[in-house]
Amino acid sequence: MWPFPIHAGAWPSCVIVALTALCAVWAYRAERAPDLPAPAAGPLDRFGWPVVAGLMGAAAYGSASVLRVDLHNSGAVGSSLLLSVPDLQPGGPLPSALLLAGLLAAVLPPAAHTPGRWLLPAVAVATGELLACLNAFSHTPGSTGLSLLPGGLVVLVLAALAGTALVRPAAGRPARLVGAGAPRSARWALLLPAVVVMAGGVLGLDPWSPALPTAGTGPAVTGYLVGLALLVAVAAVLVRWPRAAADLAALGLVGVGAYDIVQGVFARSLVVVVVERHGSAPGPIPPLPLDAGSHMAVVGGIQGALLLALGLWLLPRTVLPDARRLLGREPDPALARRVRVLTATRAEAVSSAAAELRRIERDLHDGAQGRLVAIGMNLRAAEDMITSSPQEAAALVVEARVASAAALEELRCLVRGIYPPVLADRGLGDAVRALALDLPLPCETELDLPERLDAPLESACYFAVAEVVTNAVRHASARSLRIRMARADGMLRIEVTDDGVGGADPAAGSGLAGVERRLAAFDGILAVSSPSGGPTIVVMEVPCG
Known part of the structure; x- marks a missing residue:
């Protein structure tokens, strides 16, 4: 009633x-028309x-x-x-x-x-x-x-x-x-x-x-x-x-x-x-x-x-x-959306892997390969001159030895760029600490990782952090950095903060956009807060099971 x-x-x-x-x-x-461009705000x-x-x-x-x-x-x-x-x-x-x-x-x-x-x-x-x-x-x-x-x-x-x-x-x-x-x-x-x-x-x-x-x-x-x-x-x-x-x-x-x-x-x-x-x-x-x-x-x-x-x-x-x-x-729309997301992230992961292979090939061709060719030429010349001009042959051998050391260092750097040995041996936390020690500016680390993650996830997170701190060193004019990393409730949260000039935008360059694509392959997200004048805060969250 x-x-x-x-x-x-x-x-x-x-x-x-x-x-x-x-x-x-x-x-x-x-x-009626949810996909049409939105009109001006009324x-x-x-x-x-x-x-x-x-x-x-x-x-x-x-x-x-x-x-x-x-x-x-x-x-x-x-x-x-x-x-x-x-x-x-x-x-x-x-x-x-x-x-x-x-x-x-x-x-x-x-x-x-x-x-x-x-x-x-x-x-x-x-x-x-x-x-x-x-x-x-x-x-x-x-x-x-x-x-x-x-x-x-x-x-x-x-x-x-x-x-x-x-x-x-x-x-x-x-x-x-x-x-x-x-x-x-x-x-x-x-x-x-x-x-x-x-x-x-x-x-x-x-x-x-x-x-x-x-x-x-x-x-x-x-x-x-x-x-x-x-x-x-x-x-x-x-x-x-x-x-x-x-x-x-x-x-x-x-x-x-x-x-x-x-x-x-x-x-x-x-x-x-x-x-x-x-x-x-x-x-x-x-x-x-x-x-x-x-x-x-x-x-x-x-x-x-x-x-x-x-x-x-x-x-x-x-x-x-x-x-x-x-x-x-x-079909279920949620499942269809998930399939589309996985298809897109897989395509981006394949493209990123292909680009990485091209970079490795280019570095080998322009660096270590050229040095190895020069070493071979010097040793051949030394072989021809060893009886007639032993002093000049000895100088060529010394030059070849120096070039071989430089080539070996380049190969080591290239191997570290592919998969750092410290990351493989000691895990993500120690790899990030080693990365922080190699930076040309003070970097504070607060890491809470009680156990190791899957190797592909560790690799993606390590290179994501490396790209972010590299951008801060090269472009932000920062005086100090801070890296925080913690695992809670099935999520790995990484926060990189610098006191630079700010203005970082994932849409403006390829660095942060590449980090976003790398994390998307693991259903991760990237958030950037970088007002003009700083500070810049980059937050990454990745499911870690």
């Missing part, structure tokens, strides 16, 4: 329906995430208002007249705000201007508290500050938590639902909390609506806490299994929308007047508008049609692809 206070009228429901329609149309337009792109935060504050108000009504009704004196339409949507500010926030967050790109750390929580809290105060002073002008305190505190906590949860996806940092690289179908899981609240009213399991005044404070507050815990569980489910949650949201919208359309057709005949008397004073009974039932039925039917259309539009984007994948008629 959905109790609707008679004095509130039908206009809030009309506003909710209109806003839902606008958000659904905007989501439809944004989803007001909605710039302020969209604060709007979502405001809607989450409205949802917090809708949740806390249930608790406040329960506490107020339990000790109230008088009587109330409620117009009741069984199971008709929209069901109040909580599901409506959750639905609007989910629609906007599902299609909003990461903010061009990253919102401040406290902006979204502040917007959510301010919106929720403003609505709570407006509702309290417009409907119960005689309320004291003490009676407003529980609802205000609940709005503060819920809105702050909701706003804080929006900071990561709004800034474009990786997230399961709306972060960089998140599948578009998974984003519709954000509609699941609203669908659960609406479906609860349809199924008669509705802890998100105020209890009747005769229910008592204990059961009413217990029901509210159960509903709040259920919403938290739903949020955890949609983060953990977003694709399944998106399927449930689409199916729920279809079911709730179809049910509301049927209810809207017959709601005029189902309208009942409920007079709840509590306390000792009967209190006045407000008049009942004759057309209130018709208005509510029409609004509920329109809302149902809108929810049904939204659910049917989402079915081919969520449920049907998953069903085809379960039946083996369509």
Whole structure:
């Protein structure tokens, strides 16, 4: 049952329906061409995430208002007249705000201007508290500050938590639902909390609506806490299994929308007047508008049609692809993306290996090979002159010996460039320490590697560090370096910091780009922070099992 206070009228429901329609149309337009170039940032792109935060504050108000009504009704004196339409949507500010926030967050790109750390929580809290105060002073002008305190505190906590949860996806940092690289179908899981609240009213399991005044404070507050815990569980489910949650949201919208359309057709005949008397004073009974039932039925039917259309539009984007994948008629997109990534990284690894072989061939041709040819020519000349000019022959032999030593040193350097012996014998930590000792500037090392890694991974990490420190020495005009390396939670994290002039950019040269390609073959990532003037911080993370 959905109790609707008679004095509130039908206009809030009309506003909710209109806003839902606008958000659904905007989501439809944004989803039609996801691969087209993004237009110039407009007001909605710039302020969209604060709007979502405001809607989450409205949802917090809708949740806390249930608790406040329960506490107020339990000790109230008088009587109330409620117009009741069984199971008709929209069901109040909580599901409506959750639905609007989910629609906007599902299609909003990461903010061009990253919102401040406290902006979204502040917007959510301010919106929720403003609505709570407006509702309290417009409907119960005689309320004291003490009676407003529980609802205000609940709005503060819920809105702050909701706003804080929006900071990561709004800034474009990786997230399961709306972060960089998140599948578009998974984003519709954000509609699941609203669908659960609406479906609860349809199924008669509705802890998100105020209890009747005769229910008592204990059961009413217990029901509210159960509903709040259920919403938290739903949020955890949609983060953990977003694709399944998106399927449930689409199916729920279809079911709730179809049910509301049927209810809207017959709601005029189902309208009942409920007079709840509590306390000792009967209190006045407000008049009942004759057309209130018709208005509510029409609004509920329109809302149902809108929810049904939204659910049917989402079915081919969520449920049907998953069903085809379960039946083996369509490849899994996550697996397909993984295959593409592995194909690209394998091609880059093969190209890097070929380039390395060409470099080795070039170094041998231009260095050691030329010296060995010169040594052979000197020894041949010495052989011819050993009887006629022994002194000149001896000089040629000495020259050949010096050239052989130089050639041997070049070969040793080349071998160290292919795979340093210290890396093979003592592991990555000692190889990096030896690299730091050979640098022409002070280098501090903080290494925490309790055990050795796989040889290919050690080689990739060693040469990645070598390339980064070489760039710092050659181009950064650095006076000191620091290398940190630690293994934790199955990840190897390497951080190289220099106090140089900054300005390093992986896209500007081949050095850092090569490091990124080398790490990508092991599913590693490279992050560079190098503002003008320094310092430069290069962070590498590689899974290490």
